[in-house]
Amino acid sequence: MNISLTINGEKITRDIATNLLLADFLRDNLRLTGTHVGCDTTQCGCCIIHLNNKAVKSCTMLAVQADGAQITTIEGLAGANGALHPVQEAFREHHGLQCGFCTPGMVMMGADIVRRLPGADEATIRHQLEGNICRCTGYQGIVEAIMDASSQAKGI
Amino acid sequence: MGQYGIGQPVRRKEDVRLLTGKGRYTDDIHFDGQLWAAFFRSPHAHAKIKSIDSAAALSVAGVRHVFTGEDMRKGGMKPLVADINFTDRKGNKMYKPVRHILPSDRACYVGEPLVMVLADSAEAARAGAELIEIDFETLPNITSTAKAAEPDAYVLHPEHGSNIAVHWENSAPDEVDALIAQAPHKVKIHLVNNRLIVAPMEPRCAVATYDAKEDVITLYSPTQGVRPAQAGFAGLLGIDKKKLRVISLDVGGGFGIRSKRYPETAAVAWAAKHINQPVKWRGDRSETFVSDHHGRDQVNDAVMGLDKNGRVIALRLETIVNVGAYSGDNGPRLPIDGGGRIIPCGYDIEKFYFSVKPVYTNTVPTDTYRGAGRPEANYIMERLMDAAAEECGLTRDEIRRRNLIPLSKMPYRTQMNFVYDSGDFIGTMDKTLELADWKGFASRRKETEKRGKLRGIGLASFVEQAGGRPTEEMRVKFDENGKATVFSGTFSHGQGHETVYAQMVNDYLGVPFDQIDFVQGDTDTTPPGGVGTFGSRSSMMGGVAIKRSCGQIIMKGKKIAAHLLQADPAAVTFENGLFRVGVSSISIQDVARAASDPAKLPEGVTPGLDESNLFEREPDLNNFPNGCHICEVEVDPELGTIEIVKYTALDDCGVVLNPLIVHGQVYGGVAQGIGQALTEDAIYDAESGQLLAGSFMDYGMPRAHHLSMIEAHFTDDQPCKTNDLGVKGAGEAGACGAPPAFVSAVCDALTPYGVKHIDMPLTPERVWTAIQQAKAHKAA
Ligand code: FES
Ligand code: FES
Secondary structure, X not given: OEEEEEEOOEEEEEEOOOOOXXXXXXXXXXXXXXXXXXXXXXXXXXXXXXXXXEEEEHHHOEHHHHOOOEEEOHHHOOXXXXXXXXXXXXXXXXXXXXOOOOHHHHHHHHHHHHHHOOOOOHHHHHHHHHHOOOOOOOOHHHHHHHHHHHHHHHOO | XXXXXXXXXXXXXXXXXXXXXXXXXHHHOOOOOOEEXXXXXXXXXXXXXXXXXOHHHHOOOOEEEEEEHHHHHHOOOOOEOOOOOOEOOOOOEOOOOOXXXXXXXXXXXXXXXXXXXXXXXXXXXXXXXXXXXXXXXXXXXXXXXXXXXXXXXXXXXXXXXXOEOOOEEOOOOHHHHHHHHHOOEEEEEEEEEXXXXXXXXXXXXXXXXXXXXXXXXXXEOOOOOHHHHXXXXXXXXXXXXXXXXXXXXXXXXXXXXXXXXXXXXXXHHHHHHHHOOOEEEEOOHHHHHHHOOEEEEEEEEEEEEEOOOOOEEEEEEEEEEEEEXXXXXXXXXXXXXXXXXXXXXXXXXXXXXXXXXXXXXXXXXXXXXXXXXXXXXXXXXXXXXXXXXHHHOOOHHHHHHHHEOOHHHOOEEOOOOOEEOOOOHHHXXXXXXXXXXXXXXXXXXXXXXXXXXXXXXXXXXEEOOEOOOOEEEEEEEEOOOOOEEEEOOOOOOOOOHHHHHHHHHHHHHOOOHHHEEEEOOEOOOOOOOOOOOOOOOHHHHHHHHHHHHHHHHHHHHHHHHHHHHOOOHHHOEEEOOEEEEOOEEEEHHHXXXXXXXXXXXXXXXXXXXXXXEXXXXXXXXXXXXXXXXXXXXXXEOOOOEXXXXXXXXXXXOEOOOOHHHHHHHHHHHHHHHHHHHHHOOOOEOOOOOOEOOOOOOOOOOOOHHHOOOEEEEEOOOOOOOOOOOOEOOOOOHHHHHHHHHHHHHHHHHOHHHOOOOOOOOOOHHHHHHHHHHHHHHXXX
């Protein structure tokens, strides 16, 4: 089936199998390997992207369902001039990543939290991260980073 | 020193790449013409294989090959025999079953890979694997750790006649038994140390290519060090090490299980050569649940005798460790001379009997997992101390104060023949009590009780040992433009080596931080003596080798500088990147440039500024990170749920090279310890031998909301005395401190019910049940 969509600002048309998962389409077909796959049960959040400005797990939808959508992946989050997104910046500042495997999903989720809930407190952020697993960091740097970016977004 | 020097919280060099999706993990690579591998896995815990039929699989469109282990054996694949030997007190050797890569006669655990299918696409390979037909004759199975050691247990490997691989003992028990029998106070505990799924977030993956002209296989796979993987897999493949190049790109976490000789990885490498075509296997999460080694899984029985002052007289400890269907290269070692050799940890106990029985069962093999024997050892000692406090009528801190090794006894030779060089165990505990406001707990408890909940506080004083294998090699090389590159023998899979080693080179050689490159993870460029990253060894082994390499660079640089400045080499000094004689000076970059031009070199000096150091320590000169962790929890007695409300850690990791990164290690280790104690449990069904916790749906990975902010501190007065840097390991301490501190806190909260112990994980169901049982007991 033919699909057309915009990924990181670029219009893309592809003829793909109807059973292809969006995560595999991004990774294997488009070689946008920043989006990761860490599970097969929609639990880990390594695969989170923004679809029409909302965080979604790209492992849990078919690529054909994204026909016509606007998608941002981790590769497209930083500004065109290469300036890091405030959440990326905060992850670096607060040591929110170790091995980096959960990181793209965490950052995409973090950016979504910051957009929806500026000024969110620690408990809210921990709760919001229910669908993201990190095995390395104990979540401390991640939560601190999102809190920091979230309070900046509110101008606190 | 400066902003990027040693001891600074330098933000990581790795991060921008990893934060912008530019990390490169094994699954990110593809080769033209690659075939995809899928494995048919045993659906049975234990079964005889009567026949294997591949016809249906081969008929699937896109399926190109089907290989059994028999095919591989004919093609040179060797069986896997664990590199490990122990004897019992009579001199009988440990039994080691032969493990065939894809066995064709018998399957010994659910998920064991039996047949490999290669196809044009991953889907075709999977579809083919589903159509493999094996005629199985199912056999009885045994999965329980405790039951496997019983005399009438079903025996997995009949040629040995018992599931017990070896009964290892440190001594005869008689003296200890007699002392305990006469002791005024005795405590006895029985602990289950739950089996864990290690689950680094990047699932295992292997890609192999073959260069027929050079007869070289290149294997891409996540490891914790490419040299051990190269040696291990070359051995299995029956080829010379030089004929196997191993490359690890970015690796999504390791925690101990990465560099192992896994059958799937060996099969992928074998097939690439056999069919002379690239082969890729992408393990999915459910597959890694039954194919990556598992962690922990011990049953411990301990008895301790104390005098009337609460001083331990003697300790008797018996451990059964479930090593799975076959021995990994470390499974049985962990409680004996692996991490468990630390026992009895920080306590000054003179009379000590220790027995270990590794048992074979129909389960995934267990092996090293963060701490690898030390968390288990510290858990035993800390649960014993809590029990002893109650028995002797002392507080939990006082019983420890009376038994911890005092600073005055340092250096201290342990029961298991380590020498602790440093560590103020009592002082560290006392400081932690202050940091955590231990004294103010009573009022916090009252406040909690007003809200209808219970509050508890628990502490753990722990010691671990770090260092792993006693050699490591690092190389520091300048190019003709004066840029430095570190070629690392260790392997960073999240620990930030690119950053920390650059801080060191910046500090020692004055090279700007951003002018230092980092290369790791390729047997073509990794120093020949490289080992890897596990056992919290990278700073003490790799770090020392870097420091010494830099020292060698300065030595050589002085000779070159002296020649260029026409001075006596002995008169040359080096500081902040400059070689000086009197008022003349020359930068290390200019020396590096000159070093590339033989015409500018003094006689006898070889071109280049490029030095390697193979650091070898005395094998037993590990270092001994230690600390005290205090955990405070609230328990809802109606629901059995637990919330961590405060966590305080004081860690002695000696000199801290980058506090940001070391704090990260503490947080991550604590989270894994809390995971073990609160949510994680790899359960097998006793009847069918199926792994019930087979995905993230059924297995309790700790999530952000299970944890609270950890307040972490470091001691600053106990540098390690046995290495050049004063560093101690930092990666595994958290996993040692958290489980006993947490369990102690929950049991403290349940004091009103008289609950003394609950086995991990302390799920709401277990806590609630313990409360109900205690209530019923009281009522009766
Ligand atoms: S890969 Fe999408 S949730 Fe795990
Ligand atoms: S940083 Fe490794 S899994 Fe999160």
